[in-house]
Amino acid sequence: MKPVQPLSRGASSSGAQGPDFSGQPYGYSRAGDVFQLLRDGRARTRAELAEITGLARSTVAARIDSLTAAGLIGPAGEAVSSGGRPPSRFAFQPSARVILAVDVGATHVLIALLDLRGTVLSELRETMDIAAGPTAVLDQVLELCGQLFQQAGRHERELVGMGMGLPGPVEHSSGKPASPPIMPGWDGFDVPAYVQKRFAVDVLVDNDVNIMALGERASYWPDAENLLFIKVATGIGAGIISGGLLQRGADGTAGDIGHVRVPRGGEVMCRCGNFGCLEAMASGPAVAAALAAAGVPAVSGEDVLDLARRGNLVAISAMRQAGRDIGDVLAACVNLLNPSVIVIGGGLASAGEYLLAGVREIVYQRSLPLATARLRIVQSMAAGHAGVLGAGHMVIDHVLSASNVEHLVQVQQQ
Known part of the structure; x- marks a missing residue:
């Protein structure tokens, strides 16, 4: 099995979804097009594929041979015979190839190896300081x-x-990265090019909250066309899925709700230089600072979680207030975007219902009744794995597109 080289047409970090403008005629002329029919995992015979695609059986047989040689499909038993030798069936083989998914946080990294179905095969988690700079971290x-x-x-x-x-x-x-506030030295650094010195494959990079939204939806809310994923940790951000598509905005900053001013913010300075930002009031470090000011020893979000889990009433009250502050911003988001699901994730959300209770209190109170009639506000079910699951699905959709499968087949034939 030959290693796959990154595409020369510059798709290594685009991840763009949409029509295939490769110049090939529309239909099932290529092996990559035929493969799209098999991605659902259902086994089919050559005759069934010929009927669906309208291709000659000899052409279908050639496409099947190419995809089998590339390891993407394989035999899946025999169909019922209508007389004579039973026809062979073929199906997608997701275990034939693997992808790497990396979720880099402010103080940690989780790396997972996944198959082409998005199943985690193995993982490693380590502490890491994002402020160490791109070369050291990567x-x-x-x-x-x-x-x-x-x-x-x-x-x-x-x-x-x-x-x-x-x-x-x-x-x-x-x-x-584009002017990331907690990532000194990362602005404009070519992450895909640096990684490709070690692994000569397509590398897709995105904001961590965006991939969390993708992972949560793909794994637990596949039917939710309009979903918000809110990460509450060292920072606060939102991943926006609207109409079934991830919304990044014109410059990739869509969902940066951490720097929206909240009513309770007053003159509290945020690290962005403005005053009264949500992140300065409701992030893990902000809640810890509020507790310390009240005489409760806390330095980090982890300290806040530990106190809340042990039943400290001041910490529980502070987390609920953080939820109310987040709810103030989300109420406007609900009226604007009308999501059916809001998922609350990130480190500070892992202590149970305290944070969610505050969020629900304000969102249901201040959003339009029609916008909240079917709205669910829930804790992340993917939890700490949302990022690697999302990164995995982002890459799977890219590498298994018709054009990229065709590229893989051609490399295999060289």
């Missing part, structure tokens, strides 16, 4: 990726793509 990430292959018993030549989430704004078309 070198550590790449070293851990190498360890992960050994841990999973897989070969690097099976890798077809890599997805990464970063805790700051990202220009998704290039994979470069």
